[in-house]
Amino acid sequence: MYNKKVRGVLIQGNKTHGQITEEILAPQERKAPSWWFIAMFISSLAMAMGLWAIYTTISQGIGTWGVNNSIGWGWGIINFVWWIGIGHAGTAFSIFLLILRQKWRTSINRAAEAMTVVAVLCAGLFPLLHMGRIWMGIFVFPYPNSRGPLWVNFNSPLFWDVVAISTYLMASATFWYIGMIPDLATVRDRAKSKIKKTIYGLMSFGWVGTARSWLRFETAAMIIGGLAAPLVIAVHSIVSMDFATSVMAGWHTTVFPPYFVIGAIFSGFAMVLTLMIIIRKVYKFQDFVTQGHLDAITRILTFISLIMGTAYTTEIFIAWYSGMEGEIYTFFHNRISGDHTKAFWTMITCNAIIPQFFWFKKIRKNLTLVFIISIIINIGMWFERYVIVVTSLSKDYLPANWAAYSPTIVEVGTYVGTLGLFGIGVLLFLRYIPMMAMSELKMILKGTSIITNTKENDK
Amino acid sequence: MTNKKIFGVFDDEDNLVSTIRTIRDKGIKISDVVSPYPIHEVFDELKLKTKIPVAAFFYGIFGLLATFGFLYWTSVINYPLVFGGKPQNTLSFVIVIFIMVINITIVLTIVTFFLREKKGPGAKPSIEYPGITDDKYLIVIDVVSDTDVNSVNELLKSGGAIEVTEQ
16 A cells, blocks of 8 residues: 555654553653743743833824835734744644655644644734724624624625635634644653643544544544645635725736735745754654655645745736736836835845755755754745835835835844744643654554564564 | 454554555455555545535635625725725735735634534544554454454555454
């Protein structure tokens, strides 16, 4: 059924099922290492700055931001799109690869999904803050109200965004949690202290693992996965329509939905790579996250980078081919050359050129370089959103409206704050939740990783 | 009728599956099989089926009708707002419907899963045995009046069970 030669051994070290449980849970059953507290402290500092920025924004208003009438969407929307993009990794990993029945996903999907949930939470903050009067946030939901009742505009991409992002948060969080229940039951059964047993007992919902439960569990996971796959595509297509349905030069292009979806998966995979290299190094999970796993991710990134390059080129070509002055101006005089040259070429270099180094096996095998490139991709994807949001808005059709934009400390603060929130979320995940889907690892163990069957029973 | 159960404990997947097969061929009813991960051969051997996909399909249809109904009611009946001469019952409903079908189906499927499984925060595990969520497999057989306990024990032992206990 499974061809070992294609992917090689997925879990190295000829492990038994018991060893998998032991090794994955070992970091949690030990005391937290000192680096964990240091990282938590730094993240909390960042988050504190974010809280200050949020407080300032809410108490004083959007005037504390650098946005103006022309550039109404600054860092807030850039960061929103960036976080949502990163948030697509978990779904891309666990759901696309689940549906494609790719077994190498099993040691990465849990971390990727956890990252998704935290990233979507970070993303959701920005539109809320951008409303200015956050306490009126409920107005975006269609509820029977005292205004007529006047309903929300169901034809607006901004409303679609509300529906899509909240559905996405719900779907990814539940998918993540349900997938985790069997592993939480393992933690419960191994727990020695009473408090731990009670907490994990509550969290594991009384899971036992009878055949009937497993069948329903797998079926439900497959259905949720099957539904979430089109959802991911819809979510980022809708995010792109926030831009694409406008009349701004550089925004109203039909290539936007696929371009955004691919870009999202690109940044998501890069973030997964960053995180997995750290987890692998820090927790010594080399047996579970093998060179082969990382190699597979880098290959996907190389391919997606090519698509990104194609999308950038297509945009420029179509701008020229359309013969429309506004488009030509935006692309040729406001991006390739002009005031935003640096951001544009950073985007091109980081997203379309540097990942191409992954063609070389030597670079794919050098994890330090892979780590650096994965971070470069994330920076590049941030600049992509910067280029899209700021360049188009800064110089629209009426030169009287032209404006410059630079973020204030409050905007930077919110961004730093979400980085801190992300850090805290990931650190809590690393400490309290089984980092890899143990039940799934055990499931694929026999077919993919046991070299000699005799050893397995030696206990 | 006693509530006794025989637990056959295994530590190897192949032995488990072959024992399930022999026990079933003898006509003895297996009440449950517990494993730390899903084993598809076990589903086949026990002839387990689930109707969750069928339920999910109907949830999807419900989601479609409910969302379209809501959009139609708000935009056409309750407050027909004219903007730019565009139709009130528009094609762009498709997007909200698409997302809401996914949303409603996922929520209802999860609710169904937990209701059928009778699981939730605070639910107690129905079977407890050390290692079943780690690396042990269990075959659970209910002891009813006509069960020949000894022969069942014998079958489990000969199948490779590392331990046979009664609870």
